[in-house]
Amino acid sequence: MSGLDGLRNFTRRDRVFNFLVDADEMVPDTSKGYILYVEDLSVSFDGFKAINDLNLYIREGELRCIIGPNGAGKTTLMDIITGKTKPDKGSVFFGQDIDLLQFSEPEIAKIGIGRKFQKPTVFEQLTVFENLELAMAANKRVWYTLSAVLTAEQIDRIDEILVQAGLIELKLVPASMLSHGQKQWLEIAMLVMQEPRLLLVDEPVSGMTHQEMDKTAELLHQLTGKHSVVVVEHDMDFVRSIATDVTVLHQGSVLAEGSMDQVQANPDVVSVYLGE
Ligand code: ADP
Numbered sequence: 001m002s003g004l005d006g007l008r009n010f011t012r013r014d015r016v017f018n019f020l021v022d023a024d025e026m027v028p029d030t031s032k033g034y035i036l037y038v039e040d041l042s043v044s045f046d047g048f049k050a051i052n053d054l055n056l057y058i059r060e061g062e063l064r065c066i067i068g069p070n071g072a073g074k075t076t077l078m079d080i081i082t083g084k085t086k087p088d089k090g091s092v093f094f095g096q097d098i099d100l101l102q103f104s105e106p107e108i109a110k111i112g113i114g115r116k117f118q119k120p121t122v123f124e125q126l127t128v129f130e131n132l133e134l135a136m137a138a139n140k141r142v143w144y145t146l147s148a149v150l151t152a153e154q155i156d157r158i159d160e161i162l163v164q165a166g167l168i169e170l171k172l173v174p175a176s177m178l179s180h181g182q183k184q185w186l187e188i189a190m191l192v193m194q195e196p197r198l199l200l201v202d203e204p205v206s207g208m209t210h211q212e213m214d215k216t217a218e219l220l221h222q223l224t225g226k227h228s229v230v231v232v233e234h235d236m237d238f239v240r241s242i243a244t245d246v247t248v249l250h251q252g253s254v255l256a257e258g259s260m261d262q263v264q265a266n267p268d269v270v271s272v273y274l275g276e
């Protein structure tokens with residue numbers, strides 16, 4: 001082996017090593033205006049095509065709702081984007097250059113995709129503020145050690161997110177005392193603390209009152225711009241109230257895209273929903 005070979009090997013290993021370690025430093029190239037490119041995606045479970053040649057593009061900073069009947073593939077799509085499920089074929093790119101299929105679930109979270117599951121998972125015994133403090137500790141981009149006293153700047157950041165989530169008055173209340181809706185907002189706030197570029201939210205308003213739904217729509221709108229937000233939702237009143245672009249999934253593919261008025265007037269969408 002020549003000295004040059006040795007150097008090349010070392011360089012390559014070094015590059016791979018850095019690549020893995022710096023997942024939280026990776027910045028997607030959104031110069032074309034898109035944060036997510038999903039193309040020709042398919043996955044089967046026991047011969048059943050849960051996702052079937054699906055194409056989906058999400059613009060940077062937009063709020064998109066994904067709707068569709070039960071079994072349409074909505075959750076499976078989220079599972080693929082977040083690295084929980086690997087597809088049989090197709091591609092998923094974060095910005096133009098980050099091939100998400102190369103990464104594990106924890107790496108994808110670090111690269112900047114946050115996911116909120118349907119059931120809220122906050123720390124019940126801790127206060128609202130402490131829940132956010134923990135979320136801050138998990139964010140590698142913010143200097144933080146658990147034993148250290150928070151800086152004024154860090155406290156301000158937590159307060160700012162609490163105001164946005166409508167929870168500032170409940171800052172010192174244990175999370176166990178919150179209503180179902182308030183827990184959902186707390187969990188969204190905890191995700192925002194991680195500064196994800198793309199936030200995937202699964203059925204945020206199930207079990208909420210109409211008033212809580214309105215506040216959720218407002219919160220999700222406030223997050224756009226800085227974050228891109230994809231909401232999977234069943235509740236048609238909510239999707240209508242959120243007044244944003246809608247993608248309709250059916251049998252693992254995109255059936256229609258457009259405003260809620262446009263997709264509701266689409267005969268294919270009408271027949272799918274009547275047939276449900
Ligand atoms: P949605 O969220 O739109 O209701 P899903 O993505 O959960 O739909 O499911 C799509 C289809 O794929 C369903 O028929 C479901 O039963 C099937 N499916 C999802 N995940 C798995 C899995 N891990 N194993 C087998 N079948 C699955």
Ligand code: MG
Nearest residue numbers: 071074075076
């Ligand atoms: Mg689902």
